[in-house]
Amino acid sequence: MSEQVARAAALDAADELAGIRKRFVLEDEVVYLDGNSLGALPANVPGHVEDVVRRQWGELRIRSWDESGWWTAPERIGERIAPLVGAAPGQIVVGDSTSVNVFKAVVAAVRMVGDDRDEILVDATTFPTDGYIAESAARMTGRTLRPVTPAEVPAALGDRTAAVLLNHVDYRSGRLHDLPSLTAAVHAAGALVVWDLCHSAGALPVGLDEHGVDLAVGCTYKYLNGGPGSPAYLYVRRDLQDRFDSPLPGWNSHAEPFGMRPAYAPASGALRGRVGTPDILSMLALEAALEVWDGVSVDAVRAKSLALTDFFLECVGAYAGEGRVETLTPVAHAERGSQVALRCEDAGDVMKRLIERGVVGDFRHPDVLRFGFTPLYVGFSDVERAARVLGEVLSGEALR
Ligand SMILES: *Cc1c(COP(=O)(O)O)cnc(C)c1O
Numbered sequence: 001m002s003e004q005v006a007r008a009a010a011l012d013a014a015d016e017l018a019g020i021r022k023r024f025v026l027e028d029e030v031v032y033l034d035g036n037s038l039g040a041l042p043a044n045v046p047g048h049v050e051d052v053v054r055r056q057w058g059e060l061r062i063r064s065w066d067e068s069g070w071w072t073a074p075e076r077i078g079e080r081i082a083p084l085v086g087a088a089p090g091q092i093v094v095g096d097s098t099s100v101n102v103f104k105a106v107v108a109a110v111r112m113v114g115d116d117r118d119e120i121l122v123d124a125t126t127f128p129t130d131g132y133i134a135e136s137a138a139r140m141t142g143r144t145l146r147p148v149t150p151a152e153v154p155a156a157l158g159d160r161t162a163a164v165l166l167n168h169v170d171y172r173s174g175r176l177h178d179l180p181s182l183t184a185a186v187h188a189a190g191a192l193v194v195w196d197l198c199h200s201a202g203a204l205p206v207g208l209d210e211h212g213v214d215l216a217v218g219c220t221y222k223y224l225n226g227g228p229g230s231p232a233y234l235y236v237r238r239d240l241q242d243r244f245d246s247p248l249p250g251w252n253s254h255a256e257p258f259g260m261r262p263a264y265a266p267a268s269g270a271l272r273g274r275v276g277t278p279d280i281l282s283m284l285a286l287e288a289a290l291e292v293w294d295g296v297s298v299d300a301v302r303a304k305s306l307a308l309t310d311f312f313l314e315c316v317g318a319y320a321g322e323g324r325v326e327t328l329t330p331v332a333h334a335e336r337g338s339q340v341a342l343r344c345e346d347a348g349d350v351m352k353r354l355i356e357r358g359v360v361g362d363f364r365h366p367d368v369l370r371f372g373f374t375p376l377y378v379g380f381s382d383v384e385r386a387a388r389v390l391g392e393v394l395s396g397e398a399l400r
Contacts, residue, residue, distance in 0.1 A: 081094065085201050094231050094286070102133045106137040119161050164182075168199065168206065174370075175336070184212075194217065203302070225292065231286065255267045300375075309329070313340060328368065
């Protein structure tokens with residue numbers, strides 16, 4: 001038995017989150033390291049969705065808007081997400097996609113700071129949708145969009161800065177950006193910050209309230225396991241809510257949605273971020289999925305996430321030939337999210353072979369292997385196996 005196999009067994013035995021894996025539908029033959037793209041299915045979701053469809057929709061029909069709590073689901077589910085991102089109640093609403101919420105947040109931020117600031121900064125390394133949406137938001141609000149890397153943000157800030165859109169964790173490299181200090185720098189310049197939490201929520205503490213974040217968005221189908229296309233969320237800090245002027249003021253965010261008035265008057269609070277009729281099936285699947293977090297501390301998740309990625313890097317070092325892969329993910333814990341990105345020649349082919357052998361990560365163009373470590377259902381023996389299979393695939397004998 002290799003040293004790594006023995007270490008994996010010891011780490012699994014000491015893992016206080018090991019029992020949570022039973023809350024998911026997973027096969028023992030597969031090592032699923034793509035939960036940073038699509039989280040695994042929580043075991044309680046199918047039964048819940050069946051009830052929503054057959055009873056709530058099939059039998060109660062229209063009554064369910066009230067009796068099954070459909071109408072208030074966006075705020076109610078927001079309250080379940082709130083503790084996972086360090087937000088007090090009343091500041092998060094669920095609905096729409098991350099892309100749409102980026103649009104709402106960036107335009108609303110620009111409207112809040114006033115007309116004398118004419119520049120929007122965006123993370124130049126961002127997941128593309130954020131950049132595309134920010135560009136359109138800038139065009140619509142008559143601002144200039146300036147792409148800068150997160151490291152360049154402090155020097156780029158100034159009197160002209162209206163808003164800054166940043167990713168908490170880089171989707172490609174897995175680099176964790178310094179949310180507290182970047183938020184403070186944006187505030188010192190008199191601007192507002194929008195954080196995209198897609199790759200951090202559910203993997204590490206975010207501390208939205210603690211660090212005074214203005215606006216934040218995130219998806220729920222990655223580390224929050226809400227299912228394909230499950231609705232995203234929007235956080236608006238409480239003291240900004242009265243000034244939140246949505247660019248998509250749909251009737252669901254009206255102060256009196258059933259008044260059917262010709263003139264718009266916004267509701268107060270987080271639900272000002274709502275737009276139209278919520279996608280109830282996805283939303284209620286997400287609500288059930290969030291039950292896997294009952295009794296789970298985000299700090300314990302973070303501790304295990306770092307242990308998993310540390311151990312993966314150690315095993316890759318032991319199993320993969322010298323110089324065959326290059327680690328893009330920072331070694332320093334303070335700069336690491338919950339994934340490991342490895343640069344590798346023929347990364348697309350390598351990932352195909354890994355998946356054939358039951359190790360599921362993903363490939364990001366042009367040469368990146370991405371492995372996501374979801375502490376709720378990935379164990380240390382999974383990590384050891386993934387690295388061992390990677391080593392075999394990379395070694396000449398395994399390649400055709
Ligand atoms: C996954 C992800 C998205 C996804 O946006 P959708 O609107 O849900 O497709 C957006 N931004 C970042 C940073 C992401 O990682």
